Amino acid sequence: MKKPFLLSAALLAGIAxxxxxxxxxxLGRSVTVNAPANRIVALSLTATEILVDIGANPIGRPSSATxxxxxxxxxxxxxxxxxxxxxxxxxxxxxxxxxxGTTAASARQLGxxxxxxxxxxxxxLKDVYDTYTLFGKLTNREAYAKARxxxxxxxxxxxxxxxxxNVVKPKVLALLAAGGQSFSTTDETYIGxxxxxxxxxxxxxxxxxxxxxxxxxxxxxLEQIVAANPDVMIGFRAVTxxxxxxxxxxxxxxxxxxxxxxxAVKNNRVHxxxxxxxxxxxxxxxxxxxxTLIPLFYPKQ
Amino acid sequence: MKSDAKQTxxxxxxxxxxxxxxxxxxxxxxxLLVLGIALANGSYxxxxxxxxxxxxxxxxxxxxxxxxxxxxxxxxxxxxVGSSLGLTGPLLQAGFRTSxxxxxxxxxxxxxxxxxxxxxxxxxAGFGTPVLASMGAGFAVWLLTQLSNERSSERRALIGxxxxxxxxxxxxxxxxxxxSPTSSNVLGWVVGGFYGAGTNQLWQMLPFAAIGTxxxxxxxxxxxxxxxxxxxxxxxxxxxxxxxxxxxxxxxLLTGVAVGTSGLMGFVGLLSVSVxxxxxxxxxxxxxxxxxxxxxxxxSLSDVIGRTLIAPNEIPAGAFTTVLGxxxxxxxxxxxS
Numbered sequence: 001m002k003k004p005f006l007l008s009a010a011l012l013a014g015i016a017x018x019x020x021x022x023x024x025x026x027l028g029r030s031v032t033v034n035a036p037a038n039r040i041v042a043l044s045l046t047a048t049e050i051l052v053d054i055g056a057n058p059i060g061r062p063s064s065a066t067x068x069x070x071x072x073x074x075x076x077x078x079x080x081x082x083x084x085x086x087x088x089x090x091x092x093x094x095x096x097x098x099x100x101g102t103t104a105a106s107a108r109q110l111g112x113x114x115x116x117x118x119x120x121x122x123x124x125l126k127d128v129y130d131t132y133t134l135f136g137k138l139t140n141r142e143a144y145a146k147a148r149x150x151x152x153x154x155x156x157x158x159x160x161x162x163x164x165x166n167v168v169k170p171k172v173l174a175l176l177a178a179g180g181q182s183f184s185t186t187d188e189t190y191i192g193x194x195x196x197x198x199x200x201x202x203x204x205x206x207x208x209x210x211x212x213x214x215x216x217x218x219x220x221x222l223e224q225i226v227a228a229n230p231d232v233m234i235g236f237r238a239v240t241x242x243x244x245x246x247x248x249x250x251x252x253x254x255x256x257x258x259x260x261x262x263x264a265v266k267n268n269r270v271h272x273x274x275x276x277x278x279x280x281x282x283x284x285x286x287x288x289x290x291x292t293l294i295p296l297f298y299p300k301q
Numbered sequence: 302m303k304s305d306a307k308q309t310x311x312x313x314x315x316x317x318x319x320x321x322x323x324x325x326x327x328x329x330x331x332x333l334l335v336l337g338i339a340l341a342n343g344s345y346x347x348x349x350x351x352x353x354x355x356x357x358x359x360x361x362x363x364x365x366x367x368x369x370x371x372x373x374x375x376x377x378x379x380x381x382v383g384s385s386l387g388l389t390g391p392l393l394q395a396g397f398r399t400s401x402x403x404x405x406x407x408x409x410x411x412x413x414x415x416x417x418x419x420x421x422x423x424x425x426a427g428f429g430t431p432v433l434a435s436m437g438a439g440f441a442v443w444l445l446t447q448l449s450n451e452r453s454s455e456r457r458a459l460i461g462x463x464x465x466x467x468x469x470x471x472x473x474x475x476x477x478x479x480x481s482p483t484s485s486n487v488l489g490w491v492v493g494g495f496y497g498a499g500t501n502q503l504w505q506m507l508p509f510a511a512i513g514t515x516x517x518x519x520x521x522x523x524x525x526x527x528x529x530x531x532x533x534x535x536x537x538x539x540x541x542x543x544x545x546x547x548x549x550x551x552x553x554l555l556t557g558v559a560v561g562t563s564g565l566m567g568f569v570g571l572l573s574v575s576v577x578x579x580x581x582x583x584x585x586x587x588x589x590x591x592x593x594x595x596x597x598x599x600x601s602l603s604d605v606i607g608r609t610l611i612a613p614n615e616i617p618a619g620a621f622t623t624v625l626g627x628x629x630x631x632x633x634x635x636x637x638s
Contacts, residue, residue, distance in 0.1 A: 078344075079614055082496055089367045090345035109497025114370060181477075 021137060026100040026121030027107055033095055033116050036140035041088050043098035043110070044080055045281035046122050050131055051097075053284045054148050056139040060091045062102075064239060064276070067285065080280075081105055085113060095138070099131075101190075102280065122282040123216060124193040129153065131283075152284055156197075159290045163199035163298065170297050172200035173220070173230035173264070176279055177238060177249040181219065188216030190282040191236070198293040203228040226258050232297060233264040236275040248272055271296055307537075321587055324580050328594040332380075335598050339376040339605045340368065344612040347372075375498040379604040379618065380597045381510045382495075382563050385555040387596015388517045390574030391588045392555070395524035396548040397445070399454040399461070403571035403626075404438065404556040407461030410567075411468025412441035413553075413560035414490040418475055431506045435557025441468070442549045493564030494617025495604050502562060509558045514593065517551050521586030524548060528583070566619040568626020569596050575633060599625070 023031045041060035042048040048065035051058045057070070062080035065071055075091065078084035080102045088096065088110075096115050099122040103110065111117050120134065121127045129149060136145025174195055175182045184204035185192040195202050203225070207218040220228075238246040250270065253259055264270050273292065277285040341352050347364050354360040355368050386404065393409075394402035404410045416437015417430050425433060441464055449457040472491055523544045526534040531541040559566070570592070577591035603621035610616060 078612075082615065084344045084612065084615075085371050085497060086343045086345040086367050089371060090363060092363050106497060109499065112497070112499045112501050114366070 023118060023134070025118045026127075027104060027119045029107075029111070029117075029119065031116050031118050033118065033138060035138055037095035037138050039091070039093045040095045040097055040139070041077060041091055041093040041115075043077070043083055043096055044102035044122075045276065046099040046102070046120065046128070046131065046283045047097040048074075049281060049283040049285065050128070050135055051139075053152075054132065054135055054139070054141055054145040056135065056141055058097075059093060060088060064280075067277070067281070083110070085109070089113065089115075097135075099282070101282075123189050124187075125156070125190065125197065125282075125286055126193075127190070128282050128284075128286060148284075152287070155287045156290065159287055159294065160197055162294055163197075167298075169199055169201035170231040171203050171228060172232045172234065172297065173203050173225060173228065174234045174236065175249040176236040176275060177247060177251075182249045182252070183210065183217045184220050186216045186218060191279050192216055194278070194286065194289055194293065198290050198297055200232070200293070200297050203230050222253060222256055222258060225253070226262065229263050231263050231267070231269060233262070233270045234293075234296065235270070235272045236279050237272055239274060239276050239280070269296070321581055325587075325591070325594075328591065328598070332594055332598050332601075335601045335605070336376060336380065339379070339601050340372060342605055342609050343367070343372055344608070370499065374500045374503045375495050375604070376601065378498045378503055378506070378562060379495055379601045381503075381506065382559045382566070383569060383600025384514060384593040384597040385510055385559040386566060386569035386600065387573035387592040387594070388514065388570075388589060389552045389555050389559075390570035390572075390592045390596070391524065391577070391585055392517060392520070392548050392552040393570065394574055395520075395527050395585060396545050396552060397454065397457055397461075398528075399458045401458040401461060401571070402574050403568055404552065404559075405565065405567040405569075405623075406465055406571065407441070407445065407458070408464025408466075408468055409438040409441045409553060409556045410560050410565050411465050411472070412444075413438040413557050414565055415468045415471045415475075416440060417557075417561055418472070418490065429505050429561070431509050431558045431561035433557075434561030435509070435554045438553035438556040438560070439550065442553045446549070490560075490564045492617045493560070493566040493619030493622075494607065494615065495563050496615055496617070498563070506558050506562045509554065513551055513555045513558060517555065518589050518593070520548060520551070521584070521589050524585035524589070528585075564617075564619060566600065567623035568630065569599055569622050572596075572599060572622070572626045572629055575629065 019035065021033050021035050023033065025031055040051060040056070040058045042051055042058035042065065043062060045062065045065045048058060048061040048071055049067060052068060052071055058074060060077045061071055061074045062083060063076040063078060064080050077087045083106065093115055096110060096117040097120065098107070098117065099120045101122050103119045107117070107119055120131045132145050132149040136142040172195060173184065174191065175184055186202065186204050186207060187193050187196050192202060204218050204220060207220065209215045210217055210219045233250070235249040237248055240246045259265055277283070278289050341347060341349055345367050347368065351360050351364045355365055360368070389404040390402045393399070393404065393407060401407060413434035414437065417434040420433040420436065444464060445457060445461055448460050469491070523539065526537060526539045527541065527544060527548070534541045573592035573596040574588060576595050577588045581587040581591050599622060600618055603618040607616040607618050607621060
């Protein structure tokens with residue numbers, strides 16, 4: 001009497017476990033994945049860090065993914081922007097995961113491979129939280145992923161509580177250099193989102209995006225910057241493949257005679273940070289990011 | 302008059318006939334060697350045994366997958382792009398009667414890239430990049446023929462170089478205007494390479510490359526006649542104007558196929574036709590297939606080196622061909638003076 005019942009229950013559970021999941025990823029692609037995915041190649045720093053955090057280590061990572069230290073033991077598949085397709089296939093993955101900011105450029109070539117590819121959205125802290133949940137589902141670790149997510153959220157909450165609430169927010173300009181130009185970011189990007197949460201008054205707020213396909217990245221002219229006269233300026237310097245120092249995003253601005261009259265320059269509040277993790281690694285290091293930014297905006301804390 | 306020309310041609314044919322066959326066999330053997338090297342090397346280690354096992358269908362699943370999905374399509378693509386570009390050398394030399402016989406130097410390649418990018422932006426992406434790029438190259442050919450006449454090949458070469466420069470700055474302008482943090486899209490055109498090449502791309506360009514190559518290889522006699530000058534050629538029964546247009550159209554098509562697939566790659570045409578001339582003389586019936594072979598060898602070799610030297614990172618094949626070709630051009634010009 002009990003046996004057939006148990007058998008069918010086990011069968012149903014088996015089907016549920018091996019059920020295909022249908023996802024619409026950050027690039028609008030419809031992807032079907034057979035969960036659980038056991039052999040995931042991470043193609044972005046975000047994917048690497050979150051997978052490691054929920055205890056589902058990927059079997060491959062981009063060469064620039066060096067956090068946490070345990071990730072270094074994972075085989076590298078080349079540059080995050082141009083991962084090596086042979087190396088990827090050589091690891092026999094059953095799923096590839098990248099993120100919009102990193103993988104959009106190579107998504108077409110990677111999507112042609114016979115392995116499903118998910119490109120997760122990464123334009124806000126909420127996207128990071130959603131990715132935790134998604135990865136938990138994909139790797140059948142929903143409970144543990146939820147626990148890690150709640151831990152992250154509580155740490156973020158604690159750090160944000162340090163932002164003083166009844167003072168004037170400092171005007172902040174954040175610049176990053178990409179492709180020979182300097183871009184600023186609105187709150188439609190991850191770093192813009194964190195700047196807001198860290199209590200900044202982002203001078204780029206409200207500026208229309210330079211390219212509608214990449215919302216949140218804006219170009220500010222020197223005139224606009226001078227008019228805004230930010231109190232704090234932050235430059236995110238790219239990490240180069242060769243390790244040689246990349247140019248500071250302020251390089252061209254510094255040539256101008258208007259530079260030295262900017263408040264931030266006069267008060268010595270121009271800071272250069274690495275784009276890793278602030279820009280290129282939305283993920284669990286959001287806490288570190290906030291802990292670095294808040295004292296730059298509110299130094300007397 | 303007629304018989305004199307015919308006699309001269311017969312003489313020329315006899316003089317050059319003697320020793321070409323072994324050279325052709327040599328080139329084919331070299332090509333097969335390079336293809337073998339290209340298949341056997343990559344960032345995923347595949348031994349010679351595995352490669353041979355794959356040929357008979359006995360390789361392990363992972364190696365087979367990599368060879369079928371990644372490496373073989375890429376190798377074939379490099380070969381086809383190289384042979385297409387190689388053919389543009391003799392075609393442009395016959396059609397324009399210039400020594401600067403290269404689709405990159407004469408602006409065809411630059412306009413091909415520009416055309417593809419612009420036409421894509423106005424919604425014609427459905428035609429496929431090889432077609433759009435061919436239209437761009439065709440436009441460059443039209444400009445060249447409009448802006449120069451057949452008499453002065455030097456002037457034509459200069460105008461071609463100007464067009465090439467203009468197209469490159471046009472691409473830079475598009476890059477600046479696109480104002481995107483990942484403008485690598487346009488940058489990817491300027492230095493050609495085969496990153497992420499796969500079967501989709503192969504199927505897209507194969508029909509055009511095949512048809513273009515087949516027709517080009519049949520134009521040996523016509524190209525020979527064009528070299529004699531329009532008057533003589535007409536006397537021998539050739540419609541010089543139509544023939545020239547055909548030759549140039551093919552050069553544009555082959556340029557478009559190559560650039561549309563893998564972006565700009567400099568000097569392949571010039572390199573191929575110069576080397577071919579050194580070995581085979583001036584008979585286009587030999588120059589055309591020889592240039593195709595040499596071009597295929599050059600680009601395949603460049604790609605193999607580029608993707609294994611600093612694996613898993615890649616140096617795009619276009620970087621090698623431009624440097625190699627540039628050096629060869631300098632050697633050539635020193636000899637000429």
